[in-house]
Amino acid sequence: MTDQDQKAGSGATALQAGRDIIIQHGMTPEQMTQIMVSMARTLSTYQAEAREEADARLASFREELLRTFAEPGKANPEAFRDPDFQYLLNDSQESFARSGDEAVRDTLVDIIARRSLEKTRTRLALTLNDAATKATNLTANEFAALSLIYVARYTIRHNIGTFEQFCEYVKNNLIPFVKDISREQSSFGHMQTQSCGSISLGQADLFDLFRTSYGGVLGVGFDRAQLESHLPDGKKNAMDMLLIPSLHDASKLQPAAITFDVLKSKASETGLTENELQNVWNLFVSTIPPLNELLPPIISDFESLTDVWNNTLLKNFDLTPVGIAIGHANAKRVIGFDAPLDVWIK
Known part of the structure; x- marks a missing residue:
């Protein structure tokens, strides 16, 4: 037998034995059960609060949707009889109930309203279905980027006949998106994974776009x-x-x-x-002089536009039909842009 001599400090427990000893540290099963039961009670309260929040969001979604459907020519109420449209509507409601983002709500409402006008299973109808699904996975940063690329690269304003009108176009149709655009490459990578576009090695120079589309006033x-x-x-x-x-x-x-x-x-x-x-x-x-000499005295935020275009992947991002549909819907929300979407998606 071996003599054993231990000393323990204040608050410590000294254990000794002549053979192996099993020591159980931490919570007992009873204590852990008690904590989980208490947490479950708290979670049930959170569930009730979440349900109230979800109901409020759904009411907001329905109100906005019904307001849009009440506008003549904006939507087709008969679409509610279509199973495919019903599926899209239900999926969109659930997605907004989770996010609560008003930008998502308004963009979804516009996509849904436009989708309701498609009475057959067209390519545009399928694209809008896909766009509604993808839009819920995007943030305001991606919405802004898609809209700026769409308006700058894929549209032309045919009512511009003076330099002053061109300046108004830049100020009212391009500048509003600049503040929300992320400079992180991951934002563009995320849009690519959501099938909104692809990052290209080629570049779309903003000045070249202006010269091509509006050179006559420059x-x-x-x-x-x-x-x-x-x-x-x-x-x-x-x-x-x-x-x-x-x-x-x-x-x-x-x-x-x-x-x-x-x-x-x-x-x-x-x-x-x-x-x-x-x-x-x-x-x-x-x-045509350099536009950074022509415009900044007239448009105070023009340098911010050229900076974000030149120093992010905006200039490299080619939109897919899904990206165009989302960019179109968000442009309608932010700047009141409206044009037939089937010009780009046929």
Whole structure:
């Protein structure tokens, strides 16, 4: 037998034995059961509170949806008889009850209303079904990015005829999305995983987009000698019927067109070939000054727009039909944008 001698400090327990000893530390099963029962009682209270919150969100969703369906031409109430539409509606309600995000609610309502107008199983109907599902997995950051890309890259405003109108377009249709766009690459990766688009190696330069779509109100213009140097002999005056004083300098000239395609459509009787017209248009486009010099004095947040475009993956992100549908719906919510969605999804 071995002598054993132990000393224990205050508050400690000393154990000794002549063979192995099993020591049980921590909570007993009875104590753990008591804690879990108490937690269950607390959870039931939380469940009741969550149910109340969910009911409030569902009421908000229904109210907004019914308001939209009450507007003539915005939606088709008969769609409620369609099982596929009912499934979409139920799924959307449950998703909003979980998120509670008003941006999600309003975007879903717009998608649902647009979906109700599709009476058959069209590609657009399927895209809108998918868009409603994907939209609930996005944040305000992704909504803003999809809308800015959609408006800037996939749409053209045909009612712009002056530089002032172009400035209003930028201020009212592009700038509102800038503040919500995330600069994190993970935001764009998330949109890609939700089938809203793909990150491309190619880049869409914002200035190039403006020059292509609205060049006719951006160029300073050319003089007569410059014009004639870009026209072949015998056609020096062929452009006369298509010229106006420059919008920026009345002493200069410019084509009476907002884009090259518009110029081509007007030039059928000039006798100029497409290449000859392109030469004149290129001359005019070359007089467009850097837009960061042209716009900031007029649009205070323009530099923020160019900064977020140039320094995030906005310029690299190509939208899928689902991304277009969500970007379209959110643009309608934020800036009141409205155009037939079947222009892009057919």
